[in-house]
Amino acid sequence: MKKANNSFDEIMEWVLSAETIALAGHTNPDGDAIGACLALGGALEKAGKQVQVILEKYADKYQLIPNGHLVCAAEDARLPELFLVLDCGDEGRLGDAAEIFQKAAKKINIDHHESNTYFAELNYVAAKASSTSEIVFQLLENRLPMTAAEAAGLYAGLIYDTGGFRHSSTSPETMQIAGALMGYGIPFTEIYNRFFDSRSFSELKLMGRALSNAELLFGGDVVCSQITAAEIAELGGSSKELDAIINYLKGVLGAKVACFFYEKTETDVKGSFRGNDGYDVCALAQKFGGGGHVKAAGCTISAPIAKAKEMVLAEVEKML
C-alpha cells in the first residue's frame, strides 16, 4: 500500500530548515523535469539557500529555461543536507544522482506520476496534476519568493507535459496556474514556439520525406509511412529528429490507425503506432515485443523494413 502524501507545510518546514539543498529530475530530462527543478531551485536560491540542480545534459531547446546557472553534473555535486527529487516515479529514474540522494540526510519526493513508489522520507504525489511544475507552483505560491525567471520555468514544464494545454491532463486549475504565470511577464510565446514550433532544417526535410512517403491503406482506415536509414543519411538528419512524424500521420482525417517505421540499424526497425478510440495499438505493439499506451505505442522489430511493415500491417488489418 502506498504511503499518504505529506503536506506542503511539512515539506516547507524541511526545506526552510536546510542550508544546502540539491534538486534532481529524471534521467534524459524533459521540459517538466528541467522547468520544475530550475524554478524551485531559483526560488530556493532567492530564499538564501545554497542550491545545486543535478541534471543530465539536456537538449538545446530547453536552454531558454532560466536559472541554468544552478545546474551541475552528478559527479560535481556536493552532499547536501536536503535532497529534493522532482518528476521521478522511482529512485532508479535518478540515474547518476541516486548515489548522492542515498547519502543525503533528508529526502523529499515531489511528482505527478501515478506509478510513484513514495521512495523518499517526505513524499507528495499528485497523479491528477498535469505536471510536476503545476505542483511546484502550488508549493511555492505564497510561501517562497518567485520572479519571472521561476515563472518561466514552471510555464515551460506545464506546457511541455500538457502538449501546450491540449492533453486531457489539462485541468481548469492548470489554466489558472498558466494565467498566473503569464502575469509575471514571462516570454510565453517564445517558450511555446521554441518547444512546439521550432525544428532544425534537417528535421524539416525528414518530415517532408516521411510525409511524402505516406500511404492511405485499407480504404483510408490506416495511414502508414516509413523512412530508411539511407534516406535519413541523405537528408543529413538523425533518427532523433523523427519523433513528431507519427503525430502528423495520426491527424489524417478518417484514419483509425497510424503507423510509422524507420530503420534504427540495418536489421532493427522502430515502429510507432497511434490509434483512435476503439483501436488498441498497445496490444498491436505487444505482439512485436513492444508496449506503451492504448492510443500510443511502439516496438522494435528485427527485420528488414519492408518485412517489418508487412508483418505489422497484417496484424493491423485484423484490428479493423
Next chain:
Amino acid sequence: MKKANNSFDEIMEWVLSAETIALAGHTNPDGDAIGACLALGGALEKAGKQVQVILEKYADKYQLIPNGHLVCAAEDARLPELFLVLDCGDEGRLGDAAEIFQKAAKKINIDHHESNTYFAELNYVAAKASSTSEIVFQLLENRLPMTAAEAAGLYAGLIYDTGGFRHSSTSPETMQIAGALMGYGIPFTEIYNRFFDSRSFSELKLMGRALSNAELLFGGDVVCSQITAAEIAELGGSSKELDAIINYLKGVLGAKVACFFYEKTETDVKGSFRGNDGYDVCALAQKFGGGGHVKAAGCTISAPIAKAKEMVLAEVEKML
C-alpha cells in the same frame, strides 16, 4: 474620434427586452466568429429568445461547435427586433447579412478588432481581448444561462484566435476564462485536435512535398519553398490546403525570414512571408503590391513561379 464603449448592462438591457434576435459574424467565418455567435445564440435561446445565427457556410472542422441548429443563411433570415454583430470590424464585413442589419430596429456591435468603426447603436470593442469569444464570456458570465454547449463554442473561438494559447494576444484573463470553460466538462482535447492537428490526406501529402522542396539560402538566414499548380494537382489537393506550410518553414532554427510560393494560376503566384524580430516582411510584401503585418505578410505576383521567387529573393537579400 471613436465612440466610447457601452456597458455590458446597457447591452444586456436591450438583449433581454428583445423577443427576436439575429446574430451574425463576418463573411468567410472563422473559429472565433462561429464560436462566439453559436455560444451567445445558444445562451439567448436558453433564455427564451427566438434566435437566428446568420453565417455563411463554414469549413467542416467547425461543425463540432455546438448549437449549429441556430444557423441560417442570410436569404432565409427574418427581420429581428435586435441584431447583434460579433467579430466584425465594420458593416462591410457582414456580407449578405448587412441588408437585414440595416433594417433591424436595434443594433449592437461586439468585437475585438482595433480597427472597429463603432458602426452600431450600442458598441463594445475590446482590442486587448484575445477574441470576441473572450468578450462574450465576460458578457454572459452571471447574466445568462450557459451549458457545456455554449462553453465549447467559446473555447473554440478562444483557441482559434490565440492559436491554442500561443499568440501574444493571450492574457492571464484568457487562461482563466479557458479554465472556467473547461470546468463545464467540454471535449476540449477533441476541439483542440480538430482545429490544430487534423488534416486531409491530400493536405499531408502537399505538406510533404512543400517541405521536401524547402531550401536553406543565404547561409541559413532564409528558408524558402514552393509548390507548383502541377504538383498540387498531382497530389490531389487544392491551394486552400497550403495555409499551414509557411509556419513550418518559419520554425526552422536560425532562419530569419521564411518564404513560401505557390501557383494560384499559370500567371499568378502567391507569396507568403514570415520574419523574425527586426525583419519587416510587410515592407517586403508591399514592394509586390501586398501587405499584412510586420512579421507575417503576403502578396500575389503576376509572373511565372521561378521568376516571382527570384524577384522576391533579390529583395530579401537586401534585408539581411
